[in-house]
Amino acid sequence: MLKYWDSMSKRWLYLAGALVVGALFCSALYLQYVLRQEPCPLCMIQRVIFIVIGVLFFIAALFNAGRVGSRIYSALIALFAAGGIAVAGRHIWIQHLPKDQIPACGPGLDFMLKHFPMSDVLQELMHGSGECAAKGWTFLTLGIPEWSLIWYILLGVFALFVGWKKR
Template identity: 65%
Template sequence: MKIYNLWRTLSNRWLYLAGTLVIAGAFGTALYLQYVLHQEPCPLCMIQRFIFIAMFVLFAIATLHNPKRRGTKVYGALIALLALSGVSAASRHIWLQHLPKDQVPACGPGLEYMLGNFPMAEVWQELMHGSGECAAKGWTFLGLGIPEWSLLLYVLLGVWAVMITIRKPI
């Protein structure tokens, strides 16, 4: 009951700040994995990072803006759509990691090469398909890999944004 009362009494600004901080922590972890533990991100990881950054920006703007009812609905819808996009990318990544070795797609050209030589629509399509490097399993925590943790965060953050939108404060 105390948690429910706390939920109802907190302003949306604090709730949006919580989402911002969760994403900041996740992004800090990603940077630690990349630069300290040398876990290079694959193309699908980069897409997921982009989606997290977009969600971070929306949560941060909502924190500063402290919108009223209509604005809360707009932020909630945008964050939920981004979360669904993240669920899609993370699900594809998990699927690639669980393919049998003989069905893993071949590694394609690097991201820098594709950005310099391919039209953006083709780059996006190649990134979403993933490559052999996306099938490699790296760091795990509590038995879950990076894409599983990303999927969990996308779901939780999307639900969080929707809950902020539909809640009825005191």
């Protein structure tokens, strides 16, 4: 297996990462538009982080950077994955709060973007709201934020392995 890993081009590995993120994003769109699972504010932040990670994977594959460039792309991907881990962890924490400690539902994202300064919008988004506590779709007893957390960890570790791959 290690021989196969060493024979793979970094370019193909980065492309594989971009395709995985694309599949994850398509899954999120399926959940939203087919299964009618409306995303909460923390879900929206996680989507943006996945998009940034996917774009970084794609750019790394497109430009086929050398050793230093590859490490920079991998470090950036891992950094955004760490941010995603933090947001997903916050989301999981909110979902596991007792019912009397769940934050109240705030105004919708569209309203906040139109009427609040961006710093207040970001603070409200990271704070979470009552709608973030709702547990929707599950698979193998894990909800969307738990699966997001798993994928952030996998993508971040994968990016670091690719960036520090020999050759």
